[in-house]
Amino acid sequence: MTTIAAFILGGVLGIFAALSRGWVDHLLSRAIGILMAIPQLIFALVLLAIFGASIPNLIMIITVLDATRVFRLSRAVAMNVVVLEYVEAAQLRGERQWWILCHEVLPNILPTLVAEFGLRFCFVFPISALSFLGVGIQPPTADWGSMVRENATLITYGDITPYFRPPPSQF
Template identity: 70%
Template structure:
């Protein structure tokens, strides 16, 4: 192990030990989710789409959480759902931030017609409810995973644009940015070296929040049947597939819903702690 790796581990351990209890809980939960996503093939007793029993079998030593409407093992599907749902949501959020933050920085730096054109285009996209717009576009372009990622990323980038533009405008009129302009620095240099480092904590916190919104939106679309398509395991579609069990007092449909809620809460706990730490406030 190199000194750099050792230093990263020590820094991470210090951060974890200094974090409040809610943030530690969020970190532990997210770490478990990540491990489940990475090692899904090793942890799952069956294949992701393998039919191993009859439909809606009860919990047993063979099927720990029973089976779904097709006879697939629910525990296996729950583990693979972490890989698919979280992975797609993370990729979508990263793409949305790439689009939205770049456009927001450009609007604040160049201002004028660039700002007006980008802002009005974003206003048009935001004037339509996001879920309805997503359903419309997915019905036109199809429900493949690439289409799902691109459509949701473009729609969600409008929120990132608004925040990035707002915080970037405040930074763009600062003395250090004016000094950089007087030195003859170009707009790309100013965006990357002057404005971006000063708005990074805000964008980092927003990334966590936007991930939750994207994650919940994808799960909602899957529940409606236009999100992640079978046989790919997804927590939203798992709730839909086993929803009939609610009428019989079976809590199996609540398990993927609980997994969704627990992840959203954990991310928010970490974001709250990060914002508190970045603000410089002390308890």
């Protein structure tokens, strides 16, 4: 869910920044640059401490933090497309920004965004990292980070039982 929302937010903002250029592009790029300068996990910890550690807050925070990388990618790819002749022809015809975004720019940058989506979908580790630290998804909801945290003491003391999974039930 966070990856889909991050791609919608970051993709739309990145393409809009590339289309508008000028001060809107500079303002969005600087704001994203500031967010990317702060380490992602520390920033998420601070925001979760402020807003509370609930699942909707966790989804929104991870979405905003992941959207920064998607913004940079979509803006960079869209900047190469918006300078092409067919986009300028659509602007001269008087087409609206939304039409240009949906019909001219997005179809040409979609393969790059889909490839990045596949990679980002596999790397949504901040949620597990936050759960391991105790501020992510709270028990009894199962999460990879909280399960590792529960067994970390056993691993530390040399107990090998966390390494084995229970045998499958016999029917």
